Amino acid sequence: MVKGKNTKINLLLLTFNPKKLLTYYNILTKKYMDISIVIPLYNEAESLKPLFEWIKRVMKNNNFLYEVIFVNDGSTDNSWQIISELGKDNANIHAICFRKNYGKSPALYCGFEKAQGDVVITLDADLQDSPDEIPELFYMIKNKNFDLVSGWKQKRYDNAFTKNIPSKIYNSFARKVTGLKLHDMNCGIKAYRNEVVKNIEVYGEMHRYIPFLAKNAGFANIGEKVVEHRKREFGTTKFGISRFVNGYLDLFSLWFLSKFGKKPMHFFGLWGSVMFLIGLIMVILVGFLKYIALKNHTPAPLVTSTPYFYIALTMMILGTQMFLTGFLGEIVTRNSESRNIYNIKEEF
Numbered sequence: 436m437v438k439g440k441n442t443k444i445n446l447l448l449l450t451f452n453p454k455k456l457l458t459y460y461n462i463l464t465k466k467y468m469d470i471s472i473v474i475p476l477y478n479e480a481e482s483l484k485p486l487f488e489w490i491k492r493v494m495k496n497n498n499f500l501y502e503v504i505f506v507n508d509g510s511t512d513n514s515w516q517i518i519s520e521l522g523k524d525n526a527n528i529h530a531i532c533f534r535k536n537y538g539k540s541p542a543l544y545c546g547f548e549k550a551q552g553d554v555v556i557t558l559d560a561d562l563q564d565s566p567d568e569i570p571e572l573f574y575m576i577k578n579k580n581f582d583l584v585s586g587w588k589q590k591r592y593d594n595a596f597t598k599n600i601p602s603k604i605y606n607s608f609a610r611k612v613t614g615l616k617l618h619d620m621n622c623g624i625k626a627y628r629n630e631v632v633k634n635i636e637v638y639g640e641m642h643r644y645i646p647f648l649a650k651n652a653g654f655a656n657i658g659e660k661v662v663e664h665r666k667r668e669f670g671t672t673k674f675g676i677s678r679f680v681n682g683y684l685d686l687f688s689l690w691f692l693s694k695f696g697k698k699p700m701h702f703f704g705l706w707g708s709v710m711f712l713i714g715l716i717m718v719i720l721v722g723f724l725k726y727i728a729l730k731n732h733t734p735a736p737l738v739t740s741t742p743y744f745y746i747a748l749t750m751m752i753l754g755t756q757m758f759l760t761g762f763l764g765e766i767v768t769r770n771s772e773s774r775n776i777y778n779i780k781e782e783f
Contacts, residue, residue, distance in 0.1 A: 497570050554576045
């Protein structure tokens with residue numbers, strides 16, 4: 436959508452430059468577009484102008500037809516005002532503003548829905564991802580036929596104890612579970628074929644495992660590229676140590692859904708039967724031992740006379756219920772019609 440008081444003047448001026456006029460027409464009609472850049476953000480006001488100028492410079496140098504989709508995830512600073520100002524003078528900018536903070540996955544989901552480019556690039560808004568990586572990512576998708584290319588921040592400038600070491604452990608575990616040989620699965624900068632983002636559903640906090648979601652959707656040609664990691668210039672990180680705990684839980688949920696999401700009885704029925712048989716064998720064994728003791732006229736205390744029996748039984752029941760409830764809840768969430776409905780305050 437074109438906005439601003441000088442729209443007619445701008446369009447008139449463009450008629451003197453056929454190339455720019457064609458670019459503008461293609462963007463407006465969505466006839467063709469090389470790249471859609473999706474940028475989720477939360478309280479990143481200081482970074483937005485330099486980030487967009489950097490992107491614009493890279494796009495111009497490579498003659499890309501492009502759009503930038505900012506998704507404001509309920510920021511409490513003036514991020515939306517800055518995005519609106521940038522949008523007045525740039526037809527390449529589209530934006531979505533949530534009424535409250537939903538998280539990165541919902542922001543990416545809405546950005547992916549809006550994306551029109553042949554290749555979709557995701558960037559974080561904190562200037563720690565370099566837009567100079569975009570051309571190579573684009574050519575890896577277009578010329579090397581990758582479905583998805585994930586960035587790898589081989590040299591990081593984060594705190595070693597709170598981010599780097601936990602990240603290495605987490606990625607090592609993720610590689611074993613998913614079967615994807617990626618060093619940095621949660622890297623913010625990635626490139627996708629448009630059909631990939633249109634065929635995966637990112638919800639909850641599943642943005643950490645988009646390559647795994649793509650693999651499960653049938654997009655197996657997944658690559659990796661070493662990318663530059665820059666020091667944060669403005670603000671503070673929005674993610675704490677809890678993201679690693681949540682990451683492990685989400686990874687296990689995805690693994691379960693990929694294997695048993697459409698056939699849960701294969702899991703619950705199998706382990707339920709195993710537990711029932713073990714319990715039955717234990718009951719038979721206890722009864723047999725009691726029978727032997729009575730036959731030999733030796734004292735045999737009641738099993739229920741010891742508190743350890745009740746403690747063990749209670750813990751097994753509660754643990755089993757919590758385990759199954761968690762998976763059943765995940766299945767219900769995945770099939771909920773409202774799982775990806777978000778309250779959007781404004782968009783253009």
